[in-house]
Amino acid sequence: MQNTLLLDKQFEPELGYQLGKIGIRVVVFAKRHDDVAAMDDDVPADLLPDEDFSSGDSEVNSYLEFPKRGKMCCVFLINGQRHHGLDNSFIVNDLKMKYLRKRMIIVVDLDGLSQRAIAEIMQGSRAGLYEGHVFQKIRDRLVATLQGDPDLAELEEEAEDELSQLQAGDAIVQHALDELIEHHFDFGDHAASGADMTGGKEGQFYGPDGKPVDVNVVVFGENGTPVAGPVLVSDHAASTLRLVPNSKKRLVVTALPKGDWTRLKDIGAFVEPATTGLTANLSKRESDAEVEVEFVEPPDCEADEYPVETTLRIMATFDGAPEPRLIEKSLIIRPRKPRPPRPPRVLNDIPTYIKVASRQPVRLLAGGPDAHVRIVWDGKDSLTFEPTPEWTFCATCKSHPQFPAITFTKPTNGRFEALVHTPPDYLVGTKLEFDIHAKGPGGATLTACFSAEVVLPIGPRQVATEIPARGQRRPPYKLLYITEKEFDTSTRWGSETWSADHAGAFTEPTESTPLTLCINQDFGLLRTYMDALVGKKADEHRMEEKKTKYISHIAYHLYQMYLHKENVQKKKEASTEAPDIRPPEDEEMQFEINRVASTLIRLMEVMR
Numbered sequence: 179m180q181n182t183l184l185l186d187k188q189f190e191p192e193l194g195y196q197l198g199k200i201g202i203r204v205v206v207f208a209k210r211h212d213d214v215a216a217m218d219d220d221v222p223a224d225l226l227p228d229e230d231f232s233s234g235d236s237e238v239n240s241y242l243e244f245p246k247r248g249k250m251c252c253v254f255l256i257n258g259q260r261h262h263g264l265d266n267s268f269i270v271n272d273l274k275m276k277y278l279r280k281r282m283i284i285v286v287d288l289d290g291l292s293q294r295a296i297a298e299i300m301q302g303s304r305a306g307l308y309e310g311h312v313f314q315k316i317r318d319r320l321v322a323t324l325q326g327d328p329d330l331a332e333l334e335e336e337a338e339d340e341l342s343q344l345q346a347g348d349a350i351v352q353h354a355l356d357e358l359i360e361h362h363f364d365f366g367d368h369a370a371s372g373a374d375m376t377g378g379k380e381g382q383f384y385g386p387d388g389k390p391v392d393v394n395v396v397v398f399g400e401n402g403t404p405v406a407g408p409v410l411v412s413d414h415a416a417s418t419l420r421l422v423p424n425s426k427k428r429l430v431v432t433a434l435p436k437g438d439w440t441r442l443k444d445i446g447a448f449v450e451p452a453t454t455g456l457t458a459n460l461s462k463r464e465s466d467a468e469v470e471v472e473f474v475e476p477p478d479c480e481a482d483e484y485p486v487e488t489t490l491r492i493m494a495t496f497d498g499a500p501e502p503r504l505i506e507k508s509l510i511i512r513p514r515k516p517r518p519p520r521p522p523r524v525l526n527d528i529p530t531y532i533k534v535a536s537r538q539p540v541r542l543l544a545g546g547p548d549a550h551v552r553i554v555w556d557g558k559d560s561l562t563f564e565p566t567p568e569w570t571f572c573a574t575c576k577s578h579p580q581f582p583a584i585t586f587t588k589p590t591n592g593r594f595e596a597l598v599h600t601p602p603d604y605l606v607g608t609k610l611e612f613d614i615h616a617k618g619p620g621g622a623t624l625t626a627c628f629s630a631e632v633v634l635p636i637g638p639r640q641v642a643t644e645i646p647a648r649g650q651r652r653p654p655y656k657l658l659y660i661t662e663k664e665f666d667t668s669t670r671w672g673s674e675t676w677s678a679d680h681a682g683a684f685t686e687p688t689e690s691t692p693l694t695l696c697i698n699q700d701f702g703l704l705r706t707y708m709d710a711l712v713g714k715k716a717d718e719h720r721m722e723e724k725k726t727k728y729i730s731h732i733a734y735h736l737y738q739m740y741l742h743k744e745n746v747q748k749k750k751e752a753s754t755e756a757p758d759i760r761p762p763e764d765e766e767m768q769f770e771i772n773r774v775a776s777t778l779i780r781l782m783e784v785m786r
Contacts (some may be wrong), residue, residue, distance in 0.1 A: 182208040184281075184333060188588040190290070191323050191548070191597055193315050197295040199585075200316060201287035202323060206278060206333055207237035236280040252284040254307060254316075256296070261288075262307040272321050275330060277337035286320060323597060326547035335416055394642055395493075395504040398434070400541075402639030408438035408496055409638040410503040412469075419490060419507045422514045423475040431492055431505065432466035434638075438496065439465055445494035449509065453488050455479075456511070460492070473511050485512035501640060523592045529557030529569070532616045532624040535593075539609070540630040545602030550595045551628060555616060559589045569618045571596075577611045584612070600632060608632040656692055657733060662700040669696055671764040678702035680768060681775035684736045695736045697729050703779050704728065724782050728775075735774050739767055 185206040192199045238251060250263030266279035275282070288296070291312075299307045299316075307313055324330060398409045413430045421427050433439040447460040447469045455474045460467055469492060492505040532555040542549050561569045573596055575581035587595045596614060609631050616624040658669065665676040670683040681701045685694040698704075704725075711721050743761045750759045762770075 184208050185329055186590070187327070187329065189323050189585065189597060191319050191585045191599070192583050193291075193295070193319055194582065195315070196292060197312060197315060198292040199290040200319065201290060202320060203285045203287070204324060204327075204330070205283045205285075206330070207281045207283075209281060209337070210237050238281060238283050241283060251279070251282060252286070252320075254286045254288055256288045256300070261300075262313075272317075273325055273330075275334045278330070278334055281337075284320075284324070286316070288316070322547050322599060326550055328550055328552075394501050394640055396499075396501050396638050396640050397504050397506070398636065399639050400634055400636055402641040404634070405501075405638050405640045407435055407638050408433040408441065408499065408503065410434075410492060410494055410505045412492070412505055414507070417507060419471065419509050421471060421473050421509065421511045423473055423479075423484075423511060426470055426472040429469045429471070429492075430466055431469060433494075433496070433503075436465070441497040441499070443495045443497055445492070447490065447492045449488050449490055451488055453486055453511075456486070456488065456509075458490055471509065481513075485510050487511075504643070506643075523554075524556065525558045525592050526556050527558060527561075528622075529555050529561070529616065529618070529624060531556055532614065532626045534614070534626050534628040536628070538629050540598065540628060541633045542598060542600040542604070542610070542630050543635055544600045544604045544606070544632050546600070546635060549598040549600070549630070551598060552593065552595055553586075553614065553626070554593050555589070555624065556592060557589075557616070559591070561618075562589055569616055571614065571616055573612055573614045575610055575612050577609070581610065598630065604632045606632055606634050656694055658694050658696045660696055660698045660700070665700075669694070671767070674764065678705070679772070681772045682732050682736055683764075683768065683771070684740050686740070693737075693740055695733045697732055699729075701775060703776055707779050707783065728778055728782065731778055732771065732775055736771060739770065743767070 183205060185204065187204050189202040189204075190199055191202065242250060250260075251266050252264040252268050253260045254262040266282075269279040269282055269284075270276045288299075291299075295312045298310060298312045301308050396405055396409055398411050410431055411434045412432075419427065419429075431445075433442065445460065445462060445467055447458045449456055449458050449471075453473075455476050456471070457473075458469060458471050460469045469490075471490060473486070486509075488509045490507045490509045494503045496503065532553065535552040535554050536550075540549050540551055557569060561567065562571075571586045571594075573584035573586075582599055582601060584599075585597045587597070598612075609629065612628050612630065614626045614628070618624075660667075660669065660676055662678075665678075668675055669685060670676050670680060672685045674683075676698060678698075678700060679702060680698055681704070682698055683696045685691075685696065687693045708721065708725065711724075739762075746759060746761045750761070753759060
């Protein structure tokens with residue numbers, strides 16, 4: 179059965195420099211839902227673990243040549259013949275549209291190039307086009323035209339939303355286990371003592387009365403005062419995160435520049451206002467963090483309660499950076515509804531109007547991707563068809579006559595776009611005025627106008643924002659690493675010294691110090707295991723990974739032991755009918771943590 183086209187757009191951008199113009203046609207197919215047999219194909223090197231990119235048949239395969247399916251999905255034609263091609267890595271790396279790479283085909287027609295440009299790129303060796311100065315101009319114009327296309331961006335976001343609903347059994351279980359182990363690293367409501375380290379409202383982002391205050395934070399965007407990095411960024415570019423009831427969505431958060439992640443001190447995620455059934459759990463990893471947002475619909479939830487709207491905030495602090503780094507996204511939860519097709523518009527043989535549908539002023543990025551200005555008219559699409567169109571479109575900049583020429587897409591159902599390319603030498607804040615003319619037979623003319631402004635490129639910006647009452651808090655504990663030279667300190671259970679027979683312990687919180695989780699890095703069994711790895715010339719990175727997992731497991735178990743002791747103590751104080759209830763003794767807890775440590779080491783010995 180023929181695949182349904184989700185998008186079919188055509189562009190004719192000018193290259194400038196007397197190189198002529200190119201024709202671009204981009205087609206996006208609907209996602210197939212039938213099961214197809216797997217084929218022996220190359221898996222992309224940058225494939226993510228949760229990405230839906232099977233090696234079997236795909237939506238565009240019937241249009242591509244054998245034997246390598248998925249290759250040459252962007253082709254360059256001269257006189258209808260393919261002379262060059264790019265594989266789907268161009269869609270991923272240059273266009274930043276990873277989830278459309280299986281379903282997109284791009285055709286670039288080079289017949290409109292000047293003779294000079296054709297002469298440079300053509301080779302007699304049949305080895306494809308010469309990738310020199312002219313080809314780079316063509317590639318840059320192709321990227322600038324498609325990267326900012328709003329229809330492609332919308333389809334990419336829809337594909338991302340659909341992908342986020344996919345689940346794999348073992349992977350989900352493993353992810354839940356990792357979350358359980360590292361859950362104590364997240365910020366949240368904790369009821370533990372310690373100076374300025376409680377789970378209440380008192381903390382570094384609150385005034386003396388416990389109310390929220392305006393705080394300078396650094397975000398990644400266009401508004402605010404430019405500052406130096408690092409800044410938090412996520413793999414979800416949109417400012418709104420949409421979620422379907424009884425589903426999960428994951429965001430990967432990292433630092434920009436990437437190397438500044440090593441400077442990270444604290445990071446946490448929270449939702450405000452709190453919503454029943456909605457959770458946001460953060461898992462910190464070696465080079466990034468993952469936030470999983472899940473909404474489980476309450477049993478008594480009514481359809482009229484949707485949409486549920488709240489705000490997701492991810493906040494972090496870095497060494498040497500006084501302002502917290504913030505990612506803030508509007509969270510909207512509603513059941514998925516099929517989008518109805520747009521009703522056909524009433525189009526005329528003699529058009530009567532043309533108007534700009536985009537919000538003004540249009541935001542232009544100097545030296546960046548083209549701005550796509552949406553335009554509608556009531557003329558039939560066939561009036562603009564080549565080779566002898568009855569109506570043509572042109573645009574002029576009234577305020578800056580030297581502004582580069584503006585090109586137009588082909589109308590579809592009376593809708594099309596003007597592509598505005600802003601040269602890099604235009605200053606931020608420059609305001610521009612444009613006129614759009616539709617010219618027809620007998621001198622008939624329709625006119626529309628729009629305004630635009632050159633804006634700052636997206637980057638780190640310092641803004642003032644109010645941190646709500648459920649803002650960032652410090653964890654109610656600290657980690658303390660014990661080595662052999664600290665064995666004589668009285669930090670084990672608050673008063674005892676250490677030896678190589680003690681895997682770990684904790685010191686209960688006081689009015690001035692938080693709960694302290696002590697990890698013995700020179701525990702005898704651990705030291706023997708690590709020495710054995712060194713003797714086997716084990717990989718350094720793998721050794722560090724094993725040690726990190728061991729420490730995180732021991733720390734988490736100590737944390738749970740403290741909570742258990744505290745709960746038993748409260749039950750004993752509240753109950754007079756069960757005098758035999760008693761909190762565990764220090765030696766009992768020492769035996770338990772030693773047993774857990776021994777089990778973990780044995781598991782690491784037999785597992786890769």
